[in-house]
Amino acid sequence: MSYKVFVDGQEGTTGLQINEYLAKRDDITLLKIDSDKRKDLAERQRLINESDVTFLCLPDAAAKESVSLVNNPNTCVIDASTAHRVNPDWVFGLPELAADQRDKIRASKRIANPGCHASAFILALRPLVAAGLLPADSQIAANSITGYSGGGKSMIAEYESPERILAPRAYALGLAHKHLPEMQAYTGLSVAPIFQPIVGPFYKGLAVTCYLHPQQFSRAATPQQVRELLADYYQGERFIRVLPFDLNATTDGGFYNVEANNGSNHVDIAVYGTEERMLLIARLDNLGKGASGAAVQSMNVHLGVEESLGLV
Ligand SMILES: NC(=O)C1=CN([C@@H]2O[C@H](COP(=O)(O)OP(=O)(O)OC[C@H]3O[C@@H](n4cnc5c(N)ncnc54)[C@H](OP(=O)(O)O)[C@@H]3O)[C@@H](O)[C@H]2O)C=CC1
Ligand SMILES: CC(=O)N[C@@H](CCC(=O)OP(=O)(O)O)C(=O)O
Numbered sequence: 516m517s518y519k520v521f522v523d524g525q526e527g528t529t530g531l532q533i534n535e536y537l538a539k540r541d542d543i544t545l546l547k548i549d550s551d552k553r554k555d556l557a558e559r560q561r562l563i564n565e566s567d568v569t570f571l572c573l574p575d576a577a578a579k580e581s582v583s584l585v586n587n588p589n590t591c592v593i594d595a596s597t598a599h600r601v602n603p604d605w606v607f608g609l610p611e612l613a614a615d616q617r618d619k620i621r622a623s624k625r626i627a628n629p630g631c632h633a634s635a636f637i638l639a640l641r642p643l644v645a646a647g648l649l650p651a652d653s654q655i656a657a658n659s660i661t662g663y664s665g666g667g668k669s670m671i672a673e674y675e676s677p678e679r680i681l682a683p684r685a686y687a688l689g690l691a692h693k694h695l696p697e698m699q700a701y702t703g704l705s706v707a708p709i710f711q712p713i714v715g716p717f718y719k720g721l722a723v724t725c726y727l728h729p730q731q732f733s734r735a736a737t738p739q740q741v742r743e744l745l746a747d748y749y750q751g752e753r754f755i756r757v758l759p760f761d762l763n764a765t766t767d768g769g770f771y772n773v774e775a776n777n778g779s780n781h782v783d784i785a786v787y788g789t790e791e792r793m794l795l796i797a798r799l800d801n802l803g804k805g806a807s808g809a810a811v812q813s814m815n816v817h818l819g820v821e822e823s824l825g826l827v
Contacts, residue, residue: 524572532807560584608813631805633694635723635797642748644703659712662719720774722798758785780808
């Protein structure tokens with residue numbers, strides 16, 4: 516069995532990486548668009564409707580346009596953009612979200628791939644909300660440190676120009692980052708978090724840090740108990756590792772390495788602190804589990820092939 520796959524946006528950062536993952540597979544036939552036709556509506560429409568799976572690796576407006584071109588009911592669309600992530604007609608492409616998420620991904624022809632910061636934030640916090648430990652009306656503060664490839668081709672060009680910027684830069688200071696709606700919806704929080712990311716002068720790697728105030732918990736819990744709760748929630752999940760509660764074992768001399776999962780589809784979640792004040796940190800490769808790896812994982816789930824096929 517060979518599945519036909521089209522990547523709309525094949526020359527962008529996410530699209531290139533998806534092509535790289537899929538080129539090695541013999542169960543996939545990649546439908547390529549001529550470079551000079553990559554923005555040609557008729558040609559995109561032809562390839563989308565010829566495909567079993569189309570990945571949209573485009574800005575939001577172009578992703579919406581591509582969806583309007585679908586007329587083959589068997590074509591599954593996996594959208595890497597922000598356009599459909601909280602749309603009730605779409606399924607959120609995070610298989611580890613909840614016990615029934617894989618069934619939903621299998622059944623739907625419209626899958627929205629999570630944002631990179633949002634994936635880390637949701638995976639760290641949802642188990643605490645689901646267990647009733649973190650009340651749904653808690654307002655969480657969180658930051659993220661990310662490599663510049665998260666900003667796509669234009670930010671990569673900016674950082675790799677001769678006048679490259681070397682200082683880390685805090686952004687989204689209006690506190691209205693585009694991932695807030697999905698962060699809120701899929702953690703089960705009723706209040707949007709205060710989320711403020713920082714982009715640094717390195718290509719990829721991302722870590723979201725959530726600041727927890729245990730006084731807000733519904734019951735007393737030690738960091739070890741929070742760690743156990745996370746470990747139980749993700750038991751059997753191949754791509755999620757809940758790290759031991761051990762500063763020495765999980766840091767390089769006290770420094771947490773945001774690049775440690777680069778080149779893989781893994782997410783590490785760590786708990787630090789005390790019963791008075793706690794941190795949850797989740798790290799991933801923003802182009803792996805934060806984008807292209809997650810998209811391929813969702814495709815595998817949808818097609819019913821081995822979920823980790825082509826992923827490490
Ligand atoms: N980079 C990341 O870490 C992540 C990105 N995403 C999301 O994935 C999507 C793609 O992002 P990314 O790969 O980083 O972006 P890039 O800017 O690297 O690539 C976008 C691609 O889309 C093409 N494009 C733009 N408009 C159109 C159009 N109208 N028709 C056809 N092609 C078009 C661009 O063409 P051209 O080659 O001419 O520029 C480019 O190749 C975005 O929605 C982004 O938010 C999601 C998670 C993480
Ligand atoms: C460094 C940088 O700019 N990163 C992007 C997020 C990239 C990503 O995952 O998100 P989308 O899929 O929602 O684009 C940002 O923070 O807006």
